[in-house]
C-alpha cells in the first residue's frame with residue numbers, strides 16, 4: 075500500500091504505480107496524451123535506482139530528443155537526489171547511444187574509434203563523386219535522391235545485400251545496389267559513417283559477435299523507451315537484439331492486459347502483479363535479476379505516431395507482446411494535463427482515424443472556469459499574427475508568463491509572420507527545434523542577393539552568393555576577386571566585373587563572372603523602376619536560385635521554396651527593398667531570449683511530448699493543415715498522419731487552446747481564398763467556441779458569409795458541405811474576453827499592395 079511508500083511513488087495512480095513497480099519482465103504502456111507515460115518512465119528509473127536494483131550505468135533509456143534526455147535526467151535527480159543520477163551514460167536518443175556503442179566497437183565495423191560522422195551535405199557530395207565515377211549522368215540520377223534512398227534502406231536496417239531487387243533497380247538502371255555497396259566501402263576508407271550507420275553498424279556488430287551482444291545483455295539490466303510509436307524498423311531491430319535474451323520468450327503465457335477499473339479509488343493499492351510467466355510477483359518485492367530476463371518497458375501512443383514519413387512503424391507497438399511474450403500491457407486512461415474541453419475536442423478529432431487501437435481518456439478536472447477550445451478567423455496571416463500577438467498581451471496583463479505559451483505551426487514558413495510581429499511588439503519569443511525564419515539557409519541566400527542589389531559594396535553578401543547556384547567559380551577565382559578588390563580598393567562586385575573583362579581568367583569562370591556582373595547591373599537599374607517585390611522575384615528567378623531548389627529532390631526542397639515565397643510575400647509590407655532589409659537586420663539582431671520569459675514558436679513535429687498552459691495553433695486551413703503534400707503523397711494514411719499531428723497539437727495545451735484559420739493565404743505565389751481545415755469540422759461543438767471577434771472582422775463579413783466558400787473562389791470548393799465556420803467573421807459586433815480591437819489600416823494597406831493577379835483570387839467582398 076501507500077504506507078511507507080517512498081515520496082516519489084506518492085501521487086501516482088494505481089496503473090502508473092503498477093508500471094513503475096513492475097520492474098521485472100516486459101511492460102508496454104499504451105496510453106493517450108498527457109496520461110503520464112513520460113512521468114512513469116522517469117519515476118521507474120528513480121525507483122530502480124532508489125531500490126538498488128541496478129546501478130545508473132546498467133540502465134538503457136531512450137528518449138526522442140536530446141532535450142528530453144536532459145530533462146529526464148534532471149527530473150530523476152529531483153526525485154531521488156542529484157547525487158544518485160551521476161553517470162547515466164546510456165540515457166539518450168537512439169543516435170547518441172548508437173555513437174557510443176560504435177565508438178567502443180568501431181573495429182568490428184571496419185572503422186577506427188575516432189571515425190567521423192558525416193552530415194547530409196557531406197553524404198550527398200560523396201555520392202555524387204561515386205555516381206560520376208560510375209560514368210553515370212548525375213543530373214539524370216541526382217545524388218540527393220540516392221542519399222534519400224540509402225537513408226530509407228538504413229531506416230529499415232537494410233545493407234546492400236538486403237535490399238530488394240526492385241528497389242535497387244529503380245536507381246541508375248539497376249546499379250543501385252552496387253552504388254550502395256561502393257558508398258559503404260568509401261565510408262570505410264574515409265573512416266566515416268552516416269547517421270543511419272549509427273544504428274545499422276551496431277545491429278550488424280551484435281549479430282556477428284554474440285559475445286559482444288551477451289556482454290550488453292549482462293550490462294543492461296533495464297531498458298526503457300519513450301515515444302515508442304515513432305521507432306523505425308532499424309531502431310526496433312536494435313532494441314530487440316539488446317532486449318531479447320536467448321532463453322526468454324520460450325514460454326506460452328499470455329499477456330496480462332491491465333485496464334483501468336472504473337471507479338477504482340486512486341489511493342487503493344495496486345493489484346498483485348502477475349509476472350511475465352504468470353506467477354505472482356508482489357509489487358516492490360525484491361527479485362533476483364536473472365540474466366535472461368527481459369526487463370524492458372516501452373511507452374507510447376499509437377495516436378501520436380507522426381514520423382511515418384521518416385520510416386517509423388507504428389506496428390511495432392502491435393508486435394510488442396509477440397516479441398516479448400507475457401508482457402504486461404498497461405493502459406493509462408486518466409489525463410492529467412488538459413481541461414475536459416481540450417481533451418474532449420482532441421479525443422473526438424482522433425476518433426475520425428480508422429487505423430487505431432482506440433482508447434478512452436478522462437479527466438477529473440471539472441473547473442467551471444475552464445473555457446472551451448476557441449476557434450478564430452482572420453483575414454490573412456498578417457492579421458492572424460497581429461491577433462495572436464494581442465491575445466498573448468492580454469494573457470500577459472492577466473499575469474500569465476510567456477514561458478507558458480506556445481505557437482505550434484504546421485509548416486516552418488508560418489513562423490515568419492509571428493517573428494516579425496513579435497519584434498514589432500517587443501514581445502520575447504524563441505524558436506525551438508530549428509533556425510529562425512531569417513536564419514534559414516535559403517532565406518539567407520536570397521537576402522544576400524537582395525543586399526548586393528541594394529548595396530553593391532556588401533562584400534560578405536556577394537561572397538555568399540557569387541557561386542550560388544553553382545556556376546563553376548572555384549576557390550582560386552574567388553581568391554583572385556578578393557585580391558583585385560583589395561589591390562584596387564574596390565568592392566568585390568566591381569572587382570568581379572573588372573576581371574570578367576580582363577584576360578586573367580580562363581574562359582569558363584570569365585563567362586560566369588560576366589553573367590554575374592551583368593545580372594547585378596541589370597537588377598540594380600531595375601531597383602529604381604520595378605516594384606521591389608516583383609524585382610525580388612525576378613532576381614531569384616534570373617539567378618537560377620528558384621530553379622536550383624525546384625530541381626532539388628531532397629525532402630527539404632519544397633519547404634525551402636515555400637519559405638522563399640513567404641519571404642517575397644513579407645516584403646509587401648515595406649515600401650522599398652532597403653526598408654525591408656533594414657527591418658530584417660533588426661530582426662536578425664534580436665536575441666534568442668534564452669533563459670528569459672519568452673513565447674515558444676515551433677513546428678508541431680518538434681512539440682511532441684511537451685506541454686504548455688496556453689497553446690495557439692494557427693493555419694488550420696485545407697492545403698496547409700492537412701498539408702497538401704501529405705494528402706497528395708500519402709492518400710488516406712497521409713491524412714491520418716496529419717490528423718495525428720493535429721491530435722498532438724491539441725493535446726499540448728493544459729488550459730487554453732486557440733485555433734486559427736485565415737481566409738486568404740499565399741499559396742504557390744498566389745493569393746488564394748482558403749477553406750477552413752476539415753479538422754475544425756471534426757471538433758465537437760460542445761467543446762468548441764467560435765470566438766467572437768472585434769470590429770475589424772466586420773468590414774469583410776461577407777467573405778466569411780454563409781455559402782461563400784462554395785462560390786467564385788478560384789474553383790476551390792468546400793467539399794464538406796456548409797461549414798459552421800462560414801459565419802465566423804460575421805459575428806463581429808460583440809466582443810469577447812480577448813476581443814481584438816485593432817483597427818483596419820493593416821488590412822487596407824495589405825489590400826492596396828496587392829497586384830491585379832491577386833485581386834482575382836481575393837474572392838467576392840463588398
Ligand code: ATP
Nearest residue numbers: 085086087106107108109110111112113410411683
Ligand atoms: P505525451 O503523450 O504528450 O508525451 P505523457 O503521457 O508522456 O504525454 P506526461 O508528460 O508524463 O504525459 O504527463 C502529463 C502531465 O501530467 C505532466 O505535467 C505530469 O507531471 C502530469 N502527471 C502525470 N501523472 C500525474 C499524477 N499521477 N498526478 C499528477 N500529475 C501527473
Ligand code: MG
Nearest residue numbers: 111112113683
Ligand atoms: Mg511523454
